Amino acid sequence: MELQLPFTLDQGFDALYGLVIDAYDTDAGVMTGHVDVTQNHLQPAGLVHGGVFASIAESMTSLGTWVVVSADGKSAQGLSNQTSFLRPILEGTIHATCRVRHRGRTTWVWEVEIADDQERLCALVRMTIAVR
Numbered sequence: 163m164e165l166q167l168p169f170t171l172d173q174g175f176d177a178l179y180g181l182v183i184d185a186y187d188t189d190a191g192v193m194t195g196h197v198d199v200t201q202n203h204l205q206p207a208g209l210v211h212g213g214v215f216a217s218i219a220e221s222m223t224s225l226g227t228w229v230v231v232s233a234d235g236k237s238a239q240g241l242s243n244q245t246s247f248l249r250p251i252l253e254g255t256i257h258a259t260c261r262v263r264h265r266g267r268t269t270w271v272w273e274v275e276i277a278d279d280q281e282r283l284c285a286l287v288r289m290t291i292a293v294r
Contacts, residue, residue: 166203170182170183179217183217193226200253210256212245216245216287219289222258224291230265243287243288244289248284257277258277259274266293270290274289
């Protein structure tokens with residue numbers, strides 16, 4: 163499957179928080195995307211909720227894996243999500259860069275960097291995706 167980029171997820175959970183896939187190089191295993199911050203993304207203290215960061219990583223890496231493995235009739239779904247929060251994002255845009263670190267027969271492992279508009283690293287995510 164090939165994505166028409168930018169690709170806006172216009173249904174389901176991803177549509178609720180506004181995930182947009184900006185680029186995906188399947189050969190290099192690198193995907194980028196973003197979410198524009200709104201009041202709906204903030205927790206009571208005014209910071210983007212950590213679940214938004216984790217959701218971005220899970221959705222992008224599941225989609226990135228599925229785009230490749232679906233040609234063989236396989237599916238992809240999140241198996242493990244380990245997110246480390248380094249600094250808050252209060253406004254602007256959340257930028258995500260995902261890199262495949264392992265492409266196995268039954269699992270893929272990705273590293274995801276979440277950054278703010280000033281290109282400061284705000285979260286690191288290690289995602290393991292199950293291939294079935």
